[in-house]
Amino acid sequence: MIKGIGLDIVELPRIKQIIERTPRFVNRILTERERAIYEQLAPHRKLEFLGGRFAAKEAYAKALGTGIGGECELQDIAILPNELGAPKLYFKNELTNDFISITHTEQYAAAQVIILV
Template sequence: MIVGIGIDLVDIDRFERTLARTPRLAERLFSASERERKPRSLAARYAAKEALIKALGGSDGVHWTEIEITPEASGRPWFTLSGSTAEVVAARGITTLHLSMSHDANLATAYVVAEAGHAPPTVPGEHA
C-alpha cells in the first residue's frame, strides 16, 4: 500500500552556487562518498532526500547524512538509511522505498514512493 509520495526539483546552477558560498553545507547534506560526486549528481541526491522527506510527511527524526543514495550494480539508485532516519521509516511501517532520479539541462529531479505492508495507523479523530 502506498503511504507517501514525494517529488523535488533542483536548479543545478543555483545549487552549485549555494555549495560554493557555504562549503560546509555539503558535509551537512551528504555522506563522504556522496561528496565525491559532481554537482549535478549532488543536486539529484539533494532532490531525492527532499522527496523522501515529503514522502515521509515531514523531517522529524530524519538526518540528511543518514540518507545515502547508493547505486545498485545496474545503476538503479537506492536509499541506504541509518540511525534515527532508518528508525523513523521503520516506525511508520514503511517496508519499501522506490526512487527515481534524473538530471537534464540545468535541472535535477527525484520522485519517491513509500510503501507499507499494511495500512498506516490512523490518528484519533481523523476520518478515512
C-alpha cells in the same frame, strides 16, 4: 499499498552558487559513502550528482511525511547505486524497499520517491 509519495526539484545553478559560497554544503548534504562517489566525478557531474541527491533526500522526507529535521535529517538518508547503477535508498543505514527515481537536465535535478506499506 502506497504509504507516501514525495517529489522535489532543484535548480542546478542555484546549487552551484551555494557550493561556491559555502563549500561545507557538500558535507551537509552527502553522507561519507556518497561523498566518496562524488569526489570521483568530473566537475559537471558533481553538480548533477549533488543536486540529484539533494532533491532525492527532500523527496524522501516528503514521502515520509516528516520533512527534513527531527526524525529525518539529511545525513540519515543515503542514495547509493546498486550493482547495476540504479539508485537505492538507505534510511539510518538500512536499505529500504522504497522506490526512487532521479533525473537531471542542464538546469534542474528532480527526484521522486514512493514508499510502500
